[in-house]
Amino acid sequence: MSENLPEILTVSELNASIKELIEENFRFVHLMGEISNFKIHTQSGHYYFTIKDEHSQISAVMWKTRNQQLLFTPEDGMQVVVKGRVTVYPARGNYQVEVWEIKPQGAGELQYRFEQLKQKLFEEGLFDESHKKPLPKYPENVLIITSRTGAVLQDFINVTGRRYPLLNVYLYPVSVQGSAAASSLTEAVIMVQNLVKKNILPKIDVLILARGGGSIEDLWSFNDEKLARVIFECKIPVVSAVGHEVDYTICDFVADLRAPTPSAAAELITPDISKLIENLDKFSYFSRSFVQQKLDSYKNSLREIEGSYYFNRPKDIIYNFYQKLDDFSKSINQVTLSRVSNFKNLVKSYKKTLHHVSPQNNLKKGYAIVKKKVEMDEMRLQFDFNKIVTRAAKLKKNEVIEIEFFDKSKNAKIT
Amino acid sequence: MTVKKNKEKDRSFEDSFSRLEKILEELESEDCALEDTIKLYEEGLNLTKICYDKLNNAELRIKEITKSAKSGAEIKDYTP
Structure with missing residues (x-):
């Protein structure tokens, strides 16, 4: 092979x-x-x-x-x-x-990107509740960043005008659609803060980013990372009001408050004027009643103090004196009266004794008083005065005498 | 533009209203002396009047920011 x-x-x-x-x-x-x-x-x-x-x-x-x-x-x-x-x-x-x-x-590609950015910013702490700034109860100046045209701005103006016409609304017009939207939104947030710093704008109490509803592509500019960071750094409280209630954007998460719709934002940032008027009515009523109550309670305490033992002692003392005085005057009267009546009695008894020893009384018994006319030279001042003869030797022969008996006198001649 | 705060009327609504709430709270408290009560009451009545006036005469003001070359931005009254 x-x-x-x-x-x-x-x-x-x-x-x-x-x-x-x-x-x-x-x-x-x-x-x-x-x-x-x-x-x-x-x-x-x-x-x-x-x-x-x-x-x-x-x-x-x-x-x-x-x-x-x-x-x-x-x-x-x-x-x-x-x-x-x-x-x-x-x-x-x-x-x-x-x-x-x-x-x-x-899920679509945008959805992925959204989830990823959300996750990233969440992990960095941009959505933390601790960073959320509170909204003022009674805002004076609010600024809305939105499209100049369209229903969003009109709705916002209508709702704020109805609820809280004290408000000053500032509009920062931007394009909210298309590729430039994200950067113009970002620029607006930065610009507003600069204008406040330069005193061209007054102090802005609330910043609102708003846009009407649309598809995820339409709302995409509100999912921009740079915009999210600018919102996070913004010193003014930011309200995100993008799309409908079901639409969530990165702005919603990073903003200090998410409003489900732009009209809802207008309601969330303003107090209701009718409630305020009601509160003022309540204030007038309550403050009046509080003051009245307080006055009443003071009056009551005053009355109580007045009626208290210690405050009445001086009076008591005076009353005591009164009583003593009354007693004195009473006893003085009594003593005097009894003295007087004693004297009266004494006088009465003297009178009685005197009566017993009086010549008249002896005459009654049968004694008589021999009187003869007083010689002129003897009593130079008295004429025709019969003097009592106390010795018989005082009387001469043929002398006329007066013999006074109890009932009457008789004349006699000495023999 | 500076904001004068010394006159009651120039006070912002928020200030006035918060002050009213504070006054009511103080009036409610037990240890408020009689003279203070009367003073607070008078201040409160005055503020209520100012607040009523403000609420009843308020009209929403809308201004628009437009970019300008000079100062960067201009603020004009908004016309739809």
Whole structure:
């Protein structure tokens, strides 16, 4: 059996012919599978990963120039359809898919990007509640960044005008659609703060970013990373009011408050004037009643103090004096009266005694008094005065005397 | 443009209203002296009047910011 000598190949020759064979036949492939073992080369920025299904796997590479076009960053577990070609790397003798495009399956590409940005900013803490600034209860100046035309602005003006006409509304008109929208929104937020700093605008209490409803592509400018960071850094409280209630944007998460719709934003940032008037009514009523109550309670305490024992003691003392005085005057009267009556009695008894010893009384018993006329020279001052004769020797012969008896007097002549 | 705060009327609505709420709170408190009560009451009545006036006469003001070469921006009354 004669045999030709087998052709001996070098490794390089083999790999080169395999490369040629494979690359010739798989110049354009659409491959479906799950991404795993995803790595970004730190220096070069190329993506290296594996695409696999249940039974098999294949290496894949996406050069930096290509992966910069992607709106999202691939990650492990992602179901994708990739477009590319199969290449052989002769240096290692392996083959791989060189990926030009990656399309996520299921959710759209934008959705992926949205979720990824959301996750990233969340992890950085941009959505933390602790960073949320409170909104003032009674805003004076609010600024709305939105399209100059369209229903959003009109709705906002209508609602704020009805609810809180004290408000000053500032409009910063921007385009909210198209590729330039994100950058014009971002610029607006920065610009407003500069204008406030330069005193061209007054102090703005609330900043509102608003846009009407639309598709995810329409609202895409509100999912811009730069815009999100500018909102996060903004010193003025920001309200995000984008799309309908079901639409969520990155702005919604990073803003200090998310309003489901622009009209709802107008309601959320303003107090209701009818409630305020009601409160004022309440204030007038309550303050009056509080003051009245307070006055009443003071009056009551005053009355209590007035009626207290200690405050009434001086009066008591005075009353005591009154009483004593009354007592004194009473006893003085009594004493005086009894004295007087005593004297009266005494006088009475003296009178009686005197009566007993009186000459008249003796005359009654039969005694008589002899009197004779007093001589003129004897009693110069009295005339015709009969003087009692106490001694017989005083009487001369033929002298007329008067004898006084109890009943009457008789004249007699001495013999 | 500076904002004068010394006059009650120039006070912002927020200030006035918050002050009213504070006054009511103080009036409610037990340890408010009689003289203070009367003073607070008078201040409150005055503020209520100002607030009523402001609410009843308010009309929404809308201004628009337009970019200009000179100062960067101009503020004009908004006309739809």
